[in-house]
Amino acid sequence: ISPKGLASFPDTTYEVKSTEWDINNAHAILLRSHKLQESEVDVSVRAIARCGAGTNNIPVARMTELGIPVFNTPGANANAVKELILCGMLLGSRRIVDGINHMKDLGSQGLAKERVEKDKALFGGREVKGKTLAVIGLGHIGAATARDAASMGMDITGYDPGLSIESALKLPREITLSDSISSAVSTADYISINIPYIKGEGGTHGIIGKEVLSQLKPDAVLLNFARGELVDSEAMKEFLDSGNGRYVSDFPDDLLWDHNTPGANANAVKELVVCGMFLGSRKIIDGINHMKQLGSQGLAKERVEKDKALFGGREVKGKTLAVIGLGHIGAATARDAASMGMDITGYDPGLSIESALKLPREITLSDSISSAVSTADYISINIPYIKGEGGTHGIIGREIISQFKSDAVLLNFARGELVDSEAMKEFLDSGNGRYVSDFPDDELWDHKGAVILPHLGASTEEAEDAAAAMAADTIKDYLATVSDFPDDELWDHKGAVILPHLGASTEEAEDAAAAMAADTIKDYLEDGTIRNSVNFPATSLPDRPPGSIRLTVVNKNLPGMLAKITDTLAESTLNIVQQVNHSRGDIAYNVMDVDTSGHGDIISFKKIQEELTMTEGVLSSRILYGTPGTGYAKNLEGKYFV
16 A cells, blocks of 8 residues: 555554554554455454545455445546546557567667668558547546547547546547447447456446457457456457457456557657657556466466566656657647646747747746756657767767656657667666667667657557658649649457556556545544445535534445434434434445433443344444544444444
8 A cells, every 4th residue: 555645544543553463453444455354353443445446356345244344445546547648549550569579689689770760660550640539438537538639639429327527527528429338439439448347246347248359340459458358268269360450458368368469750759759759658568577477377367466566666646757849740749748737948049930830838948958868757859860060969978868757757759869878778778768769779778768660650550541642732833833734368469558457557556546445434433424435325415513422334235224213312312403314225324413412421321332233134334433433333233343
C-alpha cells in the first residue's frame, strides 16, 4: 500500500500493521492485489477497502452475509489505465515491440546502424488520426479514453447501458452513442473494453465472444485492460488467425500470449513520439518480453499479478514536456500532450507565425534549449540535422544534458546525430533517466535506460501516401511553371501483444487509490459514512447534533427490520434526533443520532447495544465515540461478540 495513502491515518488514533500475525483483532483491512480468504477476516473486522477498482480478490458475497462493507476506489486509477490504453492503441497500430526486439538482435550482431533504414519497412503500420475508436463502458476510464482519443483526431463511438448523467457530461461532444456492443464495434478500427467482470448468469464473462467478434473489421485492434475473462479466447484466436486484427491486453492467456502479426509524415512521427513518451514512463517493453518468457513456461497467468510491480512507472498527466523545435511535428506533439493534461514548454528560435498559431495556448516559450529542458520530465527533439559549423550535430550534448532532471526522458525521433552518445550514456548511467529513439547507436543500443526502435517515424500507410502525393503535387506545380504539359491460446499468438497487468501500476495511481481507500475507511469508522462500497448502500448523515451519540446498525434486508430497531430504542426511552436507512440487495444499513439526555452512564448504553445487536436479523452494531473502531458488537449466529 502506498505510504502516502497510509499517511492519511494519524498515529494518535490509528495503528497500522502489515504482517499476517498483526492482523488479528484488526478493525479494518486495506489491500491491493492480495487474494483475501475468509479465514483472514477476523471477527473484529468492521470494514475492508481495496486500493483499486476491481474487488474480485475479495469474497464480497460472503462479506455481505457477515455484514462487512467492502469499499473500492473508483476513478483513482483511471488516468493510469487510460494512458496505457492510448499506448496500447499505438502499439496495436505499428509493430513497435517487434521492431525494438529486432533492433536489440541487430545491435548484438553489430548490424543496427547498417540495417536501421533497410529494415524499417518490416515494421510499418497505420496512424490513429482519422480512425474510429469504440469505447465499451463509459465510466471514469472510458470517458477519459474517449476524450483523449478525440483530441488526437479520432472519431468516437460508445456503448454503456448504465451511462450516468455525471459520466455523460465528461464525454467528448462529438461521440456517437450506440444501442449495443455489436453496433458500436462494427465501424471501429480500435475497440477499448472498460467494463467490470461479473460472474454468473447475466454477467460479463466472455461478453466479447463470437457474435461480437464477427462484427469486427478484419484489421480491428481490440484493447483489453479491464479483465481477461471478458474476452472469449478461442473466438479471439479465430479472429486473429483469419485476418490482420490485433489484440493488446495486460491479461495473459494460454491461447494468445505469443500471437504475432507479420508535414506529410508529421502525424505519423507525432504519434510515435506520444507512444515513446508512454514507453519511457513505464517498462512496457520489458513487461511484454517478460510475459512472453513466462508464457513459454506456462507461468503467465500465475505470475501476472505478482510480477507487475517489476514494471511500474509514472503517468504523463501533470508532467512537463519540453518540445525542442515547434514545426509541424513539434506543434502536433505539443497539442496532443497538452490535451492529455501535460504542461508544455517549447523552444524554437525560428518559430513562424503559422506554426505559433498551431500551438496550445498554455505553452510556455523559452529563450534557450537549456532553459526549456531544465524543468521538463520529458523532452522531445524535433529539429533538423545540419552538419558543419553552426549546425545541430551533437546539439544535445553535455551542457544541455547537465540541465536535465535525473529521471528525465529524452525522445529523439528526429536524427540520431543530434545527440552526443557518450554524454547521453553518462546521463543514463548516473540516474533513472531514459532515452527513446528510432536511431540506433553503438553506445546506447542495449543500455537498460534506452528503448531503441527501427527508424519508424514516418513508416505508416497514411504518411507514405501523403508524402508521395505531396511530392507528386510539388513536381506537378513546378513543371506547370516551366512547361505546357498539363498512393493459454493467445499468449504467443502473432496478433497479440500481452503485457503484465500494468493498468494502474503507476506511483500516482497507487498513491491516489491508497489515499482514497484510507479516507473511505476513516469516514466509515469515524462517522459511519458509506461511499464507494461494492456491497453496501451509499449512506451519509450530517454531523451529529450536540448532546447526541451516533449508532449504526447492519441488518438483513427483511420486512419490518427498521421497526424492530426503532422499537428497541423506544423501549429504552431513547429519542432519535436524525436517522437514515438505506438498503442494497440483501443488506440494510442504518445510521442514527440519539439524544443522550438521562442516559449518561456507559453501562446502560452497553445493555441497549446488546439488546439491539441480538435482535433477530441484525448482524452488527456500533456506538461511535472516542477511538475510531471501538464500540463494535456482532451477532454471531445467536452469540454476542463485543
